[in-house]
Amino acid sequence: MEKQKLMMMEKEEAKRHGRRLVLVVYPFQGHINPMLQLATILYSKGFSITVLHPEFNSPNHSNHPDFTFVSIPDGLSNVSASPRDIGATISAINRSCEAPFQRYMEQILEAEDRHDRVAGVIYDGFMHFAQRVANHLKLPGITVRTSAAASLFVFAVSRHPDGHGYLPFQDSLSQLDKVPELEALKLKNIIESVAGNPTLLELRAILTETTKNASAIIVNTIHFLEQKTLTKVQEYFAIPIFPIGPFHKLAPSSSSSLLEEDNNCISWLDKQAPESVIYVSFGSMTSMDENELLEIASGLVSSEQPFLWVVRPGSVRGLEWVEELLPESFWKRVEDSEGLEMRQRAKGLKEKANFCLSEDGSFYNALNELVQLILSS
Structure with missing residues (x-):
């Protein structure tokens, strides 16, 4: 209900700002969906939207007729949709896409008029080349974390306990106990997942340093679920952070699946108790x-x-x-x-989530603050 209310209200009341946002999408399913949902939310606030994406795993343009889609060469024509080395894939995309992205941005900046000015670049954190281009063109660059704030926090704090450089994995993992901020997170398991992969280690360092240069961070999360983590992330990066998720609750349903959807489980799910x-x-x-x-x-x-x-x-x-x-x-x-039953969430947790999505909740407050930041740039 809140989702429908938002979209109807904003589309009726919003005037086009004469400002365009360029969103840069990372070409994998769990990143495409939230970025297009974010684009829909921002469109409802009066911005024109350009979605820039690699040729690989191109999203379905017809599902979003109000957006302008632009594809750029990515050098991934022979890469599987489920790559064995994610770090290498991300690095290849960033190497291949930076130059054509900069050329495209220079072209639209040269051709823009006062009725359609570029307000900034909003990019998936894995597409870190976009921040360098934004810096070069003196545009605001806003990075998006499509997953929880905790995942960004791990990138930020899993440095060596003395504060210099990232943890050398050949050292004893017992050193990780000296990072108190992570509390219940099983940092040892997280670190071991990238140990021995130099590409991932380098990528983690690049993503962290790039985020420090961004104008702001958008996180696909809700404030009350990660309040302490969000505070720590903002303290570390020292830039505004906007927890305006979960995106899918505020954007209309529109499939951007890269694969044919399998609905065979629906009849079984319909027989199960809610939640x-x-x-x-x-x-x-x-x-x-x-x-x-x-x-x-x-x-x-x-x-x-x-x-x-x-x-x-x-x-x-x-x-x-x-x-x-x-x-x-x-x-x-x-x-x-045929399945597994999950403990039902506490009623109070659900009430908190509903309030955050209401007009007086943290989502609306954060979204309005984000819009003001973009318009003031």
Whole structure:
């Protein structure tokens, strides 16, 4: 209801500012969707929208007729949609896209008039080249974290405890206990996930330093869920941060799926109690090894509750399909109950979330502050 109210109200009342925002999208599913949702929210606030994306995994333009879409060469014609080395893919995109992006921006700046001026560049954090171009052209550059603030925080604080450089993984991981800000986060597991991958380590450093040069950070989260983390992120980067998520709650539903959607599970889901099914999915990029897959399967079986688990082809490193890896106990559990039931969230948590999305809540406040920041630039 709040989502529909926002879109109807803003479209009726908003005047085009004569200002255009250029959004730069990272070409993977879990990044395309939230960026287009953010674009829809900003369009409702009166901005014209240009969506710039690599040729690889191009979003469906027809789903967003009010936007201008521009594709640029990316050098990824031979890369799988589920790359084995995410760090190398991100690095390749940034190398290939920076020059054509700068040329495009120079062209539209030269051709702009007072009725359609570029107000700034809003880019997925993985597309860090966009900040360098924005700096060069003296435009505001706003970085977007499509996931939780905690993920950005890990990038920021997982430096060496003495404050100089990033943790050398050949050293004892016991040093990580000296980073108190992470509290309940299992930093050792996070660090081990990138240990031994120099490309990811370099990328983490680049993303952190690039974020420091941004005009602001937009995070796809809600304030009350990550209040302490958001405070720490703002203290570290010393720039405005806008938690205006979750984007999907405020933007109309419009599929931007890169794959054909499988609706076979809907009839089963319709039989389950509201807010009762655990949904397990690791998106279009994350991969795991065989032991991690088996550990997840074991946990689902041991819980003795129903579940829906999406296992993407190629999500286990070295394998396309995983059926032969899963134990008989797992298949017996699936055949018996077909899923996993999740503990219902506390009523108070739901009430807080609803308030944050109301006109008096943190979402609206943060969104209005973001608009004012852009217009004042």
